[in-house]
Amino acid sequence: xxxxxxxxxxxxxxxxxxxxxxxxxxxxxxxxxxxxxxxxxxxxxxxxxxxxxxxxxxxxxxxxxxxxxxxxxxxxxxxxxxxxxxxxxxxxxxxxxxxxxxxxxxxxxxxxxxxxxxxxxxxxxxxxxxxxxxxxxxxxxxxxxxxxxxxxxxxxxxxxxxxxxxxxxxxxxxxxxxxxxxxxxxxxxxxxxxxxxxxxxxxxxxxxxxxxxxxxxxxxxxxxxxxxxxxxxxxxxxxxxxxxxxxxxxxxxxxxxxxxxxxxxxxxxxxxxxxxxxxxxxxxxxxxxxxxxxxxxxxxxxxxxxxxxxxxxxxxxxxxxxxxxxxxxxxxxxxxxxxxxxx
Numbered sequence: 001x002x003x004x005x006x007x008x009x010x011x012x013x014x015x016x017x018x019x020x021x022x023x024x025x026x027x028x029x030x031x032x033x034x035x036x037x038x039x040x041x042x043x044x045x046x047x048x049x050x051x052x053x054x055x056x057x058x059x060x061x062x063x064x065x066x067x068x069x070x071x072x073x074x075x076x077x078x079x080x081x082x083x084x085x086x087x088x089x090x091x092x093x094x095x096x097x098x099x100x101x102x103x104x105x106x107x108x109x110x111x112x113x114x115x116x117x118x119x120x121x122x123x124x125x126x127x128x129x130x131x132x133x134x135x136x137x138x139x140x141x142x143x144x145x146x147x148x149x150x151x152x153x154x155x156x157x158x159x160x161x162x163x164x165x166x167x168x169x170x171x172x173x174x175x176x177x178x179x180x181x182x183x184x185x186x187x188x189x190x191x192x193x194x195x196x197x198x199x200x201x202x203x204x205x206x207x208x209x210x211x212x213x214x215x216x217x218x219x220x221x222x223x224x225x226x227x228x229x230x231x232x233x234x235x236x237x238x239x240x241x242x243x244x245x246x247x248x249x250x251x252x253x254x255x256x257x258x259x260x261x262x263x264x265x266x267x268x269x270x271x272x273x274x275x276x277x278x279x280x281x282x283x284x285x286x287x288x289x290x291x292x293x294x295x296x297x298x299x300x301x302x303x304x305x306x307x308x309x310x311x312x313x314x315x316x317x318x319x320x321x322x323x324x325x326x327x328x329x330x331x332x333x334x335x336x337x338x339x340x341x342x343x
Contacts, residue, residue, distance in 0.1 A: 108148040111135065111155070117164040119202060119221030120157055134158055168199045169329040169337075170219045173321045180208045180217065195219060195326045206230060207313075210292060215240075215310030216318050218329075225337060229314050234340070235287040237270070239312035240294050245304040247279040252301050256284075260297050264290065267297060 112126035133141050136156040137149055155162045178189045191205055206218040206226045228234050259268040275281035295305055
């Protein structure tokens with residue numbers, strides 16, 4: 001129902017009342033017709049004006065957040081002593097470190113080590129000799145394991161006076177027509193004849209190479225190291241370069257890879273591959289230390305080896321070493337061999 005304002009005074013009062021009500025509403029919220037501040041969303045939409053629709057679609061709630069940086073306050077706590085530390089530095093339980101008290105060395109070493117240092121045998125073999133009663137210390141037969149001796153003691157092995165020697169390690173690139181032995185009854189050329197000027201100590205070859213096999217050969221008076229390098233337990237890697245009289249077929253290559261049954265058991269090589277396109281030059285990687293193992297593998301398949309060269313043995317190579325020449329091992333090579341770092 002529409003009101004009829006006939007009286008001017010009542011009309012003016014009504015207008016003034018509505019004006020006051022409008023003023024109160026204006027104080028509570030801004031007029032929708034007045035100037036407004038741009039929000040972050042509106043600013044982003046204006047900045048992307050004229051760009052592709054994909055950019056506009058990405059405008060969402062995550063973009064309407066305030067740009068003011070917010071850093072979470074670090075949690076603090078007070079210790080019993082009153083000092084304040086950050087929450088991340090939580091005190092940990094102290095760890096007690098036990099240190100070994102090193103025994104004062106009296107300059108003595110175990111008897112088996114003494115014999116091994118003299119180049120007679122390895123430590124394990126020395127234990128067997130001691131148990132057999134063939135070792136005397138100061139003219140007294142010793143069968144007790146773990147006995148220690150000094151350099152002033154007189155140690156006899158089979159009535160032979162034993163003195164520790166300086167360890168010597170000689171690497172030889174063995175040539176053909178040379179036997180791997182210390183003494184040959186047929187008076188043929190030996191590997192020791194080739195290294196006569198290397199040392200005054202008595203050294204021995206580590207392992208054996210056939211008379212016509214060439215390549216890497218180590219000679220030393222370190223019995224322990226010689227035993228580790230030749231014992232099947234340690235599986236030292238050897239790489240051979242084989243030259244055949246005829247081409248090796250792919251079927252025979254597969255047979256060698258899968259394993260060859262010989263008179264002393266199944267022999268499996270680690271890797272075998274062709275060196276060139278003639279298929280007569282073969283590379284063989286193997287860990288087995290059986291006698292003439294590479295030659296017997298190819299001979300069992302009907303091939304004849306023209307040339308056999310060992311190019312790698314337990315980490316040692318013949319790099320920069322001519323045929324028939326020798327050199328001393330570097331200290332780094334000796335340390336690596338002692339630690340067993342090489343395969």
